[in-house]
Structure formats: structure tokens, C-alpha cells
Amino acid sequence: MAAQLDRRRFLGLGAGALGAALLAACSGGKGPGGRTAGGATGPTGSPVRGGTLTFSDTEAVSTWQPQKLGTYSSGNVSFHTNVFLLYFDPYQKKLQPWVAESWSKNDENTKFSFRIRKGITFIDGTQLTPEIVAKNYELYGRGDQRLRVPVHPQVSRGFDHVEVDGDTVTVVLSKPNQQFLIDTTRLNSPILGAKTLGLDLEEAGLPQNSVGAGPFVFESQVPNQSAVLVRRPGYRWAPASSPNQGEAYLDRIVWKVLPEIGLRTGALTSRQVDVARGIQPADESVIKAAGYQLLLYRPPLGTSNYAALRVENEFTKDPLVRRALVLGVDRDGLTRDALTDSYPPPISILNVDNPNAIDLSAEFKYDPGKARDLLEQAGWRQGADGVRAKDGKQLHLTVPQSAQQVALGPAWEYIAQQWRKELGIVLDVRNDPSFAATANTDVTVPIVVSRTSIISLGQSFGGPGNTALLGAPPELVALYRRELEAKDDAEFKAVQAEQQRALHQGSYVIAYFEEAQTFGASPDVHVTFQTQTYPDFYNAWKRG
Structure with a gap:
């Protein structure tokens, strides 16, 4: 597979030549992990470990700072480097343990207690402790004017303070918020390491400064063009309902920005990318005719x-x-x-x-x-x-x-x-x-x-x-x-x-x-999805 998309080659193709090239690119397979709209399906059976998955997205991500994550694309690249208090399983449609191994709340929806799982570490080797969880939620609830960090738009609703008692963290609100538990699962609610929490808004937004505890680690980027994530060795604290409970199957994720709508299908069917987000309606039939997966995923908690x-x-x-x-x-x-x-x-x-x-x-x-x-x-x-x-x-x-x-x-x-x-x-x-x-x-x-x-x-x-x-x-x-x-x-x-x-x-x-988020995928790729419709790269794998 080519390491970089050649935009000029696609732009140089006339409409007829491009259509013929796409229709000529065919391959087989069966059984995707997500929802399919026809055409080829991905591999089934035991997951295969190893390999690089190249994913094309629609626009660049300007910051990794949680309160400033403003686009869907930011979730596709940053979600997989982080962990969250709770996880909402999109297939079972219920909350599951993650950083919090158990939780409770009062009837008034003003006190939410989380028993923090032991043994989780951040990528810098520091421990994920109840005290660090409390610092994250204090920052979400209050913001920090000195660091120019704004409040979290959801967690700050009625926020009062956080209490730590042994391995239990309790968030106390001054007024009810029935959605607080769901809010802990949002993209903008990760638990980050102490280094990141001490940085100002701009510094915390640099991906190399985002100290997470997720299954992938940021390795490098070309600003506004691409980023590379690599598998984190020793990861073993996935959400309770995740099929995979160990390290990620993939060795590496290469995330690329390809804003030109008309080129995404060509990039996929010419094998320059493995998964392409944002397949335009006019190209759906081309994707299926070429033997590739057309994957649709509708948000289980979302809007039309x-x-x-x-x-x-x-x-x-x-x-x-x-x-x-x-x-x-x-x-x-x-x-x-x-x-x-x-x-x-x-x-x-x-x-x-x-x-x-x-x-x-x-x-x-x-x-x-x-x-x-x-x-x-x-x-x-x-x-x-x-x-x-x-x-x-x-x-x-x-x-x-x-x-x-x-x-x-x-x-x-x-x-x-x-x-x-x-x-x-x-x-x-x-x-x-x-x-x-x-x-x-x-x-x-x-x-x-x-x-x-x-x-x-x-x-x-x-x-x-x-x-x-x-x-x-x-x-x-x-x-x-x-x-x-x-x-x-x-x-x-x-x-x-x-x-x-x-x-x-x-x-x-x-x-x-x-x-519906619409993705084109190689027939060699098995991929499912998260609640917020991001591909689940942690459980994704490629046929060798």
C-alpha cells in the first residue's frame, strides 16, 4: 500500500477514467463487524494480530485538549489514546465499567460515586489514581482561568466539588443532572495524566502532550495532514464488554486527512487507505460494485x-x-x-x-x-x-x-x-x-x-x-x-x-x-463502532 495519497494522480483522472478505475478494483471477503449496506463484507473468525490500518478522514484536528474538541474527526484520532470513567456499549445499549469498576448515585442526581479500578497506568508510567480522577473532574467542572482552560460544557452543569475517600471518587453537584453518567463517556471526558492537567490550553492541545492511558499511543504527526498512533504494550484495562481484553490487535493506525470528497472512494479502491470516512451518496454503488464494504452506523443515543x-x-x-x-x-x-x-x-x-x-x-x-x-x-x-x-x-x-x-x-x-x-x-x-x-x-x-x-x-x-x-x-x-x-x-x-x-x-x-456515518472499508478489514460512531480501532483487525 502506498504510504501517502497522491492527490495529483486522482485529480488528473477524468470522470470516466476514475469511474472505470474504481469499478475495476474488486476483491472478496465476508462478515463485517459493523452494519453493512451491501457489497463485500469483512473477515470473520479469530482476530489477526499485527498490521497497519490506514484511515482517511475529512478534516484536520486543530487541538487534542478535551474541552476544545470541536469536530467529529477529533474523535477518530484521539479517542483511542484515552480511557474514560464509564463506557456506553452501543450494541447492548447500557453503561459498562471502565476506569470505574462500579458506580452509584443518589435519587436526586446530585452525587455520583465511582470506585476506581487499580492497575491502570498512563503512557508516562504514572499511576491512574482516585486523586488524578478527582483533578480531571475539578478541571472539567471549574475550568482554570490561569491556564485559559474553559469548563466542560456538560460536566460543569451544577458542578460543586469532588471528594476522594480511599478508592472512591464522588462528584457533588449543586443541582440535578440526570445525564451525568452518560457525560462521563463523552469524547471530551477522558482521564488524563498530571502532566497534561498542568498545561495551558495551547500546550495541552498538542498531541505529544496528551498523556492518556488508552490502547494506542501518539507517535508522530504532519500537522493538518496526518497522524500515527501505535499499539501500547501492556494495555489490559479495556471496558468490561469489549471482546478484546488485552493489547490492541493492530500494530499501528495511520490517520490521514483527505477533504476532497470525490477522491475518498478512489483512495480506498486503489488500496491507498483501508477505511475511508465520508463516502458520498453518489459513490455508494461504486464502492459495492468494486467489492468493498459500505458500512453504515447510526448513533444509538443520537439525533437525526x-x-x-x-x-x-x-x-x-x-x-x-x-x-x-x-x-x-x-x-x-x-x-x-x-x-x-x-x-x-x-x-x-x-x-x-x-x-x-x-x-x-x-x-x-x-x-x-x-x-x-x-x-x-x-x-x-x-x-x-x-x-x-x-x-x-x-x-x-x-x-x-x-x-x-x-x-x-x-x-x-x-x-x-x-x-x-x-x-x-x-x-x-x-x-x-x-x-x-x-x-x-x-x-x-x-x-x-x-x-x-x-x-x-x-x-x-x-x-x-x-x-x-x-x-x-x-x-x-x-x-x-x-x-x-x-x-x-x-x-x-x-x-x-x-x-x-x-x-x-x-x-x-x-x-x-x-x-448515519458512512464508511468504505477494504474487504480485508474487520471493524465495529463506538457509541459516538467512531470506528473501534481497538477491536479492529486486518486479514493477513
């Missing part, structure tokens, strides 16, 4: 792909306009004409595999006639050019895209054409990373897109400073409070059902397709 409609924006603050936008999306047509069956119409804002999802699809069924009526009621009249206007201003909206989800481009181009033709609305689809970044806090941007794999609906839509709505409707604020105060999982599920109804009935969101 959705657009949030800003409640203080001049256009979308009107509930009639928001409702028109929701009803003006033909989700069946979107899947059929712009995407593939990998991205079916959603049933709710929560993803179909989320156990708390309820089927509300009837409430946002495509109805362009009703949408037009609502826009008329709101005072938006069509002009001679077919575009709606009010008080001399056209109904011209913008939405940012993200390279993190390859289906967004074709999806929003389809929606833009549909809204222009059926509703008289102009939608500007902005594929600009800098615009997408500023849109998070810019109320003049009426629509933002998102999806997430561990979700508090309350924090996303009713919490202070949320970037989805840039506002906090009272009914969503009240539901957020109830979400945090839920006594158990059953009560939390009931609250999330009410939250889903409130979000859809208030037309605060447009759910438009079921979320």
Missing part, C-alpha cells in the same frame, strides 16, 4: 440530521414561517432523488436507533399547499419573479454546510430547489467553513444544521447559550429542567418524548434524514 430554526431571526421568529419550512421538505423525495437508502426519512429529531425516539413523522409530512397558505397568512406574497416578499424585503434565507457529513451538500441543494420552486423562497447554501463557524452565534443566520451522537435535547434547545435556536422558548426551558431532574431512565425517556413533541409542534427544528 436536523436544521434548527432561530427564534430571534427576522425571518424564522414567526411560527407560521417556521411551520411552512418544516412542511415544505419532501423527505421521501430527498432520500430517493438526492441521497440513497442509507439516509431514509426520519421519524423524529431523535435518530431511529435511539431507544427514546417516538414516531412523529406524520406531524411533518410534506404538504407544500399548506406551506404556501401559511406563508400567505404570514404576509409573504409572491412577486413577479416568483420570490416571496414582505415590506419590500424578499424571503431570502441562508444555511451553512459542513464537510463532516457528505450527505448535507446534495440534501440542501435539493431542499433549496424545492423551496424556490414550490414555496417561492430563496435559500443560499453556504459551503464555507468560516461562515459555518460564525453562524453558531450569528442571529442573522436563520438556519443551522446539526446532528449529535450523545444528546441532551434540553441543553441543545433550552439551555442557556444554546447555539441551535439562539434563544430559549419557555416550554423548552421547563422541559430542560425536568430532563436534568429525572429520577431514572424511564422518567428521562418520558421527558424526551415531551421534548420531541414540543420541538416538532413548535416548528423549532426540521428533521430531514436519519443520521
